[in-house]
Amino acid sequence: MANKSTPNLGDATASPFELIRKELDAVEQSLRDQVRKFDPGVEPYVSYICDTAGKRIRPTLSILVGGATGRVTDDHLKLGMILELIHMATLVHDDIIDGANTRRNVPTANCKWGDGIAVLLGDALFSHALMLSTEFDDLVLSRSIASASRDVCQGEILQTQRRFDLTLTKNDYFNIIEMKTGALFAAATELSAYLSGVSQDVRSAMADFGMKLGTAYQIYDDCLDLVGTEEQFGKTLRTDLEKGKLTLPMLYLLEEAGDTQREILQKRIIQQEELDLTVLAGIAEYQGAIGKSLQYATDLLREARESLSLVKASAYRDSLAQMLEFLLELLGSLQKA
Amino acid sequence: MANKSTPNLGDATASPFELIRKELDAVEQSLRDQVRKFDPGVEPYVSYICDTAGKRIRPTLSILVGGATGRVTDDHLKLGMILELIHMATLVHDDIIDGANTRRNVPTANCKWGDGIAVLLGDALFSHALMLSTEFDDLVLSRSIASASRDVCQGEILQTQRRFDLTLTKNDYFNIIEMKTGALFAAATELSAYLSGVSQDVRSAMADFGMKLGTAYQIYDDCLDLVGTEEQFGKTLRTDLEKGKLTLPMLYLLEEAGDTQREILQKRIIQQEELDLTVLAGIAEYQGAIGKSLQYATDLLREARESLSLVKASAYRDSLAQMLEFLLELLGSLQKA
Numbered sequence: 264m265a266n267k268s269t270p271n272l273g274d275a276t277a278s279p280f281e282l283i284r285k286e287l288d289a290v291e292q293s294l295r296d297q298v299r300k301f302d303p304g305v306e307p308y309v310s311y312i313c314d315t316a317g318k319r320i321r322p323t324l325s326i327l328v329g330g331a332t333g334r335v336t337d338d339h340l341k342l343g344m345i346l347e348l349i350h351m352a353t354l355v356h357d358d359i360i361d362g363a364n365t366r367r368n369v370p371t372a373n374c375k376w377g378d379g380i381a382v383l384l385g386d387a388l389f390s391h392a393l394m395l396s397t398e399f400d401d402l403v404l405s406r407s408i409a410s411a412s413r414d415v416c417q418g419e420i421l422q423t424q425r426r427f428d429l430t431l432t433k434n435d436y437f438n439i440i441e442m443k444t445g446a447l448f449a450a451a452t453e454l455s456a457y458l459s460g461v462s463q464d465v466r467s468a469m470a471d472f473g474m475k476l477g478t479a480y481q482i483y484d485d486c487l488d489l490v491g492t493e494e495q496f497g498k499t500l501r502t503d504l505e506k507g508k509l510t511l512p513m514l515y516l517l518e519e520a521g522d523t524q525r526e527i528l529q530k531r532i533i534q535q536e537e538l539d540l541t542v543l544a545g546i547a548e549y550q551g552a553i554g555k556s557l558q559y560a561t562d563l564l565r566e567a568r569e570s571l572s573l574v575k576a577s578a579y580r581d582s583l584a585q586m587l588e589f590l591l592e593l594l595g596s597l598q599k600a
Numbered sequence: 601m602a603n604k605s606t607p608n609l610g611d612a613t614a615s616p617f618e619l620i621r622k623e624l625d626a627v628e629q630s631l632r633d634q635v636r637k638f639d640p641g642v643e644p645y646v647s648y649i650c651d652t653a654g655k656r657i658r659p660t661l662s663i664l665v666g667g668a669t670g671r672v673t674d675d676h677l678k679l680g681m682i683l684e685l686i687h688m689a690t691l692v693h694d695d696i697i698d699g700a701n702t703r704r705n706v707p708t709a710n711c712k713w714g715d716g717i718a719v720l721l722g723d724a725l726f727s728h729a730l731m732l733s734t735e736f737d738d739l740v741l742s743r744s745i746a747s748a749s750r751d752v753c754q755g756e757i758l759q760t761q762r763r764f765d766l767t768l769t770k771n772d773y774f775n776i777i778e779m780k781t782g783a784l785f786a787a788a789t790e791l792s793a794y795l796s797g798v799s800q801d802v803r804s805a806m807a808d809f810g811m812k813l814g815t816a817y818q819i820y821d822d823c824l825d826l827v828g829t830e831e832q833f834g835k836t837l838r839t840d841l842e843k844g845k846l847t848l849p850m851l852y853l854l855e856e857a858g859d860t861q862r863e864i865l866q867k868r869i870i871q872q873e874e875l876d877l878t879v880l881a882g883i884a885e886y887q888g889a890i891g892k893s894l895q896y897a898t899d900l901l902r903e904a905r906e907s908l909s910l911v912k913a914s915a916y917r918d919s920l921a922q923m924l925e926f927l928l929e930l931l932g933s934l935q936k937a
Binding site: 302304305308359379383386390391396413417419421423425 | 638639641642645690693696697715716717719720721722723724726727728730731733734735737739742743746747749750752753754756757758760761762779
């Protein structure tokens with residue numbers, strides 16, 4: 264288990280989640296109910312994924328935004344459940360792509376049953392989720408959910424395609440993480456507001472909140488990969504460097520390093536050599552690059568906080584604000600690392 | 601190129617397809633139009649898949665059934681295009697699972713860009729198709745398309761799971777191929793009839809026609825893998841045996857072989873040893889097992905022909921009947937092989 268001393272955005276024992284404990288339990292129950300809708304031969308695989316993948320952040324967002332924009336209904340729970348299924352599908356496929364053997368300390372689907380089953384299992388989860396999305400009897404929802412899913416895949420393709428690619432700009436990076444992580448967060452918050460029947464302004468503000476929270480979370484995760492300690496976070500780190508993934512701190516570092524250091528870095532990237540942490544840590548500008556990335560994420564979260572001012576005060580809005588505070592704390596802990 | 605002396609269900613120069621040449625061209629054009637709806641960085645991958653995967657059988661079915669049940673509309677073309685995108689997505693993923701390097705003599709996506717990009721590319725095609733399905737403004741269509749897609753994935757999972765599995769029955773096999781191949785064929789024919797606004801009887805008959813044609817086609821393909829010659833068919837054969845896939849001829853063979861031969865077969869299967877053709881061909885009952893499988897498919901096609909009697913006579917109905925005749929000829933050619 265990860266060390267619990269560091270707060271975790273997906274830590275369901277934390278107070279913002281206590282408010283909606285009952286609703287989160289209902290989402291969990293409905294995920295189990297969905298498992299039984301698969302062919303009996305497929306059910307055990309799906310059940311394993313439900314038990315081991317996904318931190319329920321997307322359902323948390325859809326429930327909290329539901330409460331903050333009106334009243335939490337069954338549809339808000341259902342939206343969260345559907346988005347979590349899609350998220351699970353992407354995790355199963357990501358683990359194949361990354362060749363990951365464990366996730367949260369248990370074997371991944373590809374490790375347990377091979378890449379073939381894992382590819383198909385992700386597909387089955389994905390198509391099941393999109394089938395469920397048609398049960399809303401509202402095409403806006405089905406369309407937006409399918410579109411967000413497509414964005415996630417496209418973001419991942421661009422990221423994979425541009426490994427070891429020196430021409431990647433910070434804008435390219437933001438575009439990629441907005442698609443791969445922001446899109447499903449934004450779907451959770453925007454569509455939840457849409458279900459509450461709010462004005463277009465509030466709906467846009469909630470989309471903005473989700474997008475910024477998701478993007479900041481991804482930047483945090485990308486910094487964590489460089490700065491975190493495996494003992495503390497219970498996950499394999501340093502994988503981005505190995506895979507040539509140029510994340511925000513690397514892009515800042517390339518921008519700010521002295522000519523000699525930049526040349527060394529560029530040479531390693533062009534030759535698709537693994538970049539290891541000792542090389543990076545030896546560069547004077549490295550700490551600054553991490554700091555700038557954390558600052559960028561911090562600024563995003565402050566903007567996200569402003570989006571919240573468009574909904575009236577409530578315990579739900581407070582919990583959404585608390586999610587931002589959590590992530591700000593996490594960013595702060597990396598600054599000190 | 602495959603030798604053209606053998607008719608091919610997907611041979612677009614054949615006469616059943618001449619009738620709808622204009623409509624098939626329109627589907628082709630709309631597939632190209634869809635390519636441009638992806639992110640510019642993703643477009644070239646999607647374009648390659650459009651050029652190299654899929655024989656447009658599903659659009660052919662949706663157009664012909666559209667004509668046979670009323671009038672071919674843009675919606676029938678769109679349905680065909682969406683189902684072809686889903687089919688392409690499954691081909692991309694199948695090639696990863698099978699470790700296939702070529703498809704129709706050109707490199708597969710996984711061969712060209714690696715498994716990672718191929719997983720994501722299939723996902724992007726898939727989510728794009730399901731997003732398009734919401735444009736019909738009819739939830740029955742979106743839901744049925746997502747459900748058929750899920751069936752395809754589940755069928756593939758069961759098939760992968762039950763490789764080298766001696767407890768697989770013929771019923772299990774039929775269940776698997778109805779899901780993995782029948783479901784999308786049946787979606788093409790049933791939903792096309794639905795778009796024409798026909799009675800439930802006609803809609804069911806068209807569903808039945810598609811399911812039986814698809815199932816018979818899969819049995820043909822499974823026999824081809826054993827009996828065909830690579831020169832004649834321009835594709836890699838004998839892969840099912842290598843992968844422990846127990847197809848209908850193998851199931852008949854296991855049922856009918858003498859005790860000694862069955863024990864040899866079972867032992868090889870249980871030990872997950874590759875089964876090669878010389879072993880099989882040496883078993884007296886082998887030809888009979890192939891013959892029974894071809895007969896089963898032939899019977900299905902005769903039943904499918906009866907389903908056609910529920911729509912009134914037309915050139916479109918004749919073309920659907922001709923597709924059955926084509927497949928009957930193909931089955932006959934394997935019987936003689």
